[in-house]
Amino acid sequence: MKAAREIMSPDPMTVGPEASVTEMAAIMVENRIRCLPVVDEEGRLLGVVDEEDLVHQDARVHFPTFIHFLESYIFLPSSLKRFEKELRQAVGYKAREVMEENIPMVGPLQSVEEVATLMLERDLEYVLVVEEGRLLGVITRGDILRTIAGG
16 A cells, blocks of 8 residues: 555645735645645744635634523633634734644655545545654645546
């Protein structure tokens, strides 16, 4: 069975944490890519910005769900967490403000079967291939399909 490093797109386009939302959107459109890893000066992976993160710039923020009980308001924790994320993404102007830090990652030696299973179980469009904190490549659903097709 093939390993992740054999099917990944190596040396993906990246941005630094100070890249603007406008710059990132232009890079994604021009290069027809769905995500931009965010790396520091030493090349360490900090996060990832994908199309959804940028779309939040024009989306409405949904206020947290709460319960009114005994003259108090109780916010539901999951609703509050989602609100905080949406608000941060809606008002952010830099990669560091809108990037997702919970990054879908795999190691370069993981099997394609493991990568495909992870992507299916977590409904992921892509995973980043990382070794010792350094970004090596990106695997998309298309890469998995090409592997299945024998390409």
